[in-house]
Amino acid sequence: MTAPRRGKPPVHWADLTPAERRESLEAEGQRAYRARQLSSHYFEGLRTDPAEWTDLPPALREQLATKFLPTLLNPVKTSLADAGTTVKTLWRLHDGALVESVLMRYPDRVTMCVSSQAGCGMACPFCATGQGGLQRNMSTAEIVEQVVDGARRLDRGEIAGGPPPGADPGARDRVSNVVFMGMGEPLANYKAVVGAVRQLTTPAPDGLGMSARGITISTVGLVPRMQQLAQEGVPVTLALSLHAPDDELRDELVPINTRWNVEEVVDAAWEYARTTKRRVSIEYILIRDINDQAFRADLLAKVLRRRGNWGWVHVNLIPLNPTPGSKWTASRRRDEDEFVRRLESKGVPVTVRDTRGREIDGACGQLAATEVDEGL
Ligand code: SF4
Numbered sequence: 406m407t408a409p410r411r412g413k414p415p416v417h418w419a420d421l422t423p424a425e426r427r428e429s430l431e432a433e434g435q436r437a438y439r440a441r442q443l444s445s446h447y448f449e450g451l452r453t454d455p456a457e458w459t460d461l462p463p464a465l466r467e468q469l470a471t472k473f474l475p476t477l478l479n480p481v482k483t484s485l486a487d488a489g490t491t492v493k494t495l496w497r498l499h500d501g502a503l504v505e506s507v508l509m510r511y512p513d514r515v516t517m518c519v520s521s522q523a524g525c526g527m528a529c530p531f532c533a534t535g536q537g538g539l540q541r542n543m544s545t546a547e548i549v550e551q552v553v554d555g556a557r558r559l560d561r562g563e564i565a566g567g568p569p570p571g572a573d574p575g576a577r578d579r580v581s582n583v584v585f586m587g588m589g590e591p592l593a594n595y596k597a598v599v600g601a602v603r604q605l606t607t608p609a610p611d612g613l614g615m616s617a618r619g620i621t622i623s624t625v626g627l628v629p630r631m632q633q634l635a636q637e638g639v640p641v642t643l644a645l646s647l648h649a650p651d652d653e654l655r656d657e658l659v660p661i662n663t664r665w666n667v668e669e670v671v672d673a674a675w676e677y678a679r680t681t682k683r684r685v686s687i688e689y690i691l692i693r694d695i696n697d698q699a700f701r702a703d704l705l706a707k708v709l710r711r712r713g714n715w716g717w718v719h720v721n722l723i724p725l726n727p728t729p730g731s732k733w734t735a736s737r738r739r740d741e742d743e744f745v746r747r748l749e750s751k752g753v754p755v756t757v758r759d760t761r762g763r764e765i766d767g768a769c770g771q772l773a774a775t776e777v778d779e780g781l
Pocket residue numbers: 525526527528529532533534535536587588589590625769770
């Protein structure tokens with residue numbers, strides 16, 4: 406599960422802690438208080454053009470920009486959906502690797518879905534990203550930059566939609582939620598992902614000042630890392646991609662299940678909820694005639710309820726967005742309805758996820774996979 410070490414990106418301001426920023430500036434022969442000025446431009450003002458840093462001497466602006474704000478993400482393609490309120494961006498990293506992020510603007514919130522690895526080594530057979538394998542881990546700053554880019558576009562008024570008339574204008578142009586559900590298995594790149602969460606949640610001007618409650622980290626179930634995250638002191642929401650309540654099927658749909666089985670991953674999820682007091686989300690992609698049978702809904706309810714009924718869990722059902730050429734497709738509507746009904750009848754809270762971005766290939770990793778196929 407160790408990522409290849411190719412293509413280490415240059416160090417960026419968003420890779421460094423506030424103390425490291427001050428030290429780096431001093432190593433450049435600069436005064437440490439400049440760190441706060443640069444952080445304020447980057448995290449608060451979202452200003453990456455040094456010409457706008459008017460509180461810094463002109464010669465110093467270029468020097469700091471070159472040293473600390475190297476370009477990490479180069480846009481390759483932007484796709485719009487949902488009347489321009491969903492924006493999916495394909496990025497090329499400095500070494501040519503492709504990743505994607507998606508901004509989704511709702512009337513009451515803005516969610517960024519970010520990638521944490523270029524490719525993914527988990528090999529889930531229904532997922533386009535999984536078919537290409539893992540290229541490399543992304544750095545903390547490469548993750549943070551996806552969010553900063555979304556925040557910048559909102560700030561510039563480039564994204565359609567927004568809150569209804571009369572809503573609090575302060576809520577208009579902020580990224581309120583970040584979900585680690587783009588390319589990659591976040592907990593397989595643990596250090597950079599937790600580093601990114603810290604950059605997102607550190608109060609301004611040293612970070613983006615988001616609430617940890619607005620951040621969701623998904624995992625296929627790397628149990629030791631789930632346990633570590635529970636002790637990390639960052640109360641993010643954990644989303645466990647379960648997709649099957651029994652080992653026989655989950656071994657096929659989520660191959661890492663052969664290492665940590667259903668009992669072990671659900672135990673770790675329950676433990677996470679118990680430790681952090683944060684409700685865990687169980688992700689379950691509904692695949693026609695594969696995992697959407699009524700008996701599996703009953704079994705899922707049993708597996709979850711066995712750990713108690715104190716509101717520790719919520720099930721998110723996701724209609725499958727099939728990858729091209731895949732043998733699997735989305736469930737019939739009546740099977741989806743019955744699945745929901747059976748979970749609800751056993752007291753398990755459940756929602757069917759909004760399928761934003763479907764018209765621009767909403768399944769994780771699909772856009773990047775398409776571009777790779779075209780030899781870009
Ligand atoms: S579904 Fe997620 S964990 Fe599985 S291969 Fe795709 S990106 Fe990786």
